[in-house]
């Protein structure tokens with residue numbers, strides 16, 4: 001794993017006795033769960049600790065420099081990059097496996113009780129609760145867009161909830177993308193916003209103004225609405241691979257991860273690390289070297305195919321992923337499920353511009369291969385259907401293959417490929 | 422701009438009511454025309470545009486609660502929209518779109534609002550949110566094949582005498598009284614996402630035949646028959 005620091009031993013002396021006991025019980029439960037083969041054990045341990053000591057999260061964050069990372073897309077990646085940026089300067093507690101609700105946070109903190117830093121991804125709808133418990137050094141807000149259609153957590157409601165949390169919070173620094181109108185609308189409520197212009201490739205959910213409902217327009221110097229809501233002036237700009245502060249500080253970013261969105265994620269990680277007093281160039285270099293995140297972007301061999309694993313969960317994620325598919329005509333397996341963890345309504349497929357795949361050899365796969373097949377047909381993308389993602393890979397000629405899956409499709413295919421080698 | 426000969430599909434408020442993939446309905450209509458040799462264009466109409474009364478067919482989708490009120494405000498000040506519906510232009514309205522086109526609906530904040538009134542129906546808040554697969558048996562005078570989709574709403578819709586339901590619910594919730602949707606002249610409303618026309622080509626072709634004025638020859642879309650077979654065999658009868 002490139003992402004996890006060595007687990008530290010011992011418990012922080014500053015923890016109250018009851019919290020220390022709760023953490024020990026949680027860690028024991030996590031070990032038991034792992035020993036029983038029940039996964040990584042993180043969440044169950046966090047749940048045990050929280051049940052025994054509801055203030056465990058607050059206590060475990062005390063006396064550390066904590067950065068919370070939230071947003072719809074890129075949370076795990078940015079958190080992982082931030083942890084890498086900080087690691088040369090001290091221990092880092094990090095929930096890089098995506099357990100991003102309070103129990104997952106507690107588990108990650110408890111697993112590294114003496115780490116000086118904490119880089120924590122937080123589910124956007126749980127951020128207010130976490131903010132109420134903790135006083136992070138900074139919050140990173142990457143973007144806001146639609147995620148799972150069958151949930152009632154609508155993106156505009158999420159924006160409202162975050163806006164209220166930032167307005168209620170003390171002077172927490174919020175590092176936010178000023179190019180995303182919904183993220184900007186929420187972060188504007190913060191007493192101390194730090195604006196980063198990292199670009200925004202997806203405007204599907206912010207075409208109408210989060211403040212008045214009219215159309216948000218492109219204008220000189222960024223988007224604006226006639227109600228006066230407009231793009232804030234950035235302190236940091238990601239410009240052609242260079243991260244530039246308006247007072248002249250600059251650093252060239254060299255992300256090992258592909259695509260524009262990941263360059264933006266790296267910029268956020270570097271700025272967040274710098275906000276903790278770490279040298280910007282060293283932080284950017286350490287984060288830039290990360291080349292996979294919890295299995296994503298990894299290339300694995302499978303029956304003479306070199307399979308690159310890509311995760312795309314929602315329209316914004318697919319838009320970005322279609323852009324980073326290898327140029328040229330390397331074939332691709334697209335795998336879509338609609339299980340509980342994916343959201344059971346795959347209607348979002350119709351908000352993905354699959355037409356960009358015309359001319360490429362495509363296999364539609366996953367539980368919902370037929371929904372995808374019909375979508376591709378109407379986008380005039382010729383394709384085959386092979387519901388099993390590994391069989392779909394094997395149905396393609398030897399050589400490079402892109403395998404793009406949504407959440408459970410990606411997770412299952414990655415696990416099977418890891419064992420198939 | 423598409424020539425006068427092209428069939429023009431007005432996609433109403435994709436910026437407000439485009440949350441549940443319903444914009445796909447417009448793309449599907451366009452393709453089904455093009456593949457049969459009719460030039461066709463999708464004309465998106467955003468909150469800052471005016472609704473032209475001259476388009477051949479209109480579609481409006483579902484969205485979040487706040488967007489629904491804005492959509493009602495918008496349509497209420499569009500004489501072009503009223504003229505188009507008045508002359509019998511086909512219109513497909515899904516979910517929040519269906520509610521807005523009724524006589525009355527309740528906003529997310531609990532305020533009762535006047536709708537556009539092109540469908541004789543009122544929508545009140547239901548006790549529970551209806552989320553999941555839905556299958557209906559359509560009115561036989563319009564369609565013969567079962568309708569399938571995904572619903573996600575908290576509206577209880579009651580039809581008045583001028584509207585008839587689109588289908589009888591076999592699985593799912595729909596309007597909340599055993600039926601789904603509404604048909605009134607050439608205005609068709611439904612709670613089905615999926616989007617609706619992706620899984621229900623017969624409904625797409627009904628709207629298109631109204632728009633072009635002739636019956637359309639059958640069309641084979643790769644994957645569609647199998648998708649329908651899977652979706653229609655999946656949910657078991659509950660009621």
Ligand SMILES: [Zn+2]
Nearest residue numbers: 209212225227
């Ligand atoms: Zn505005």
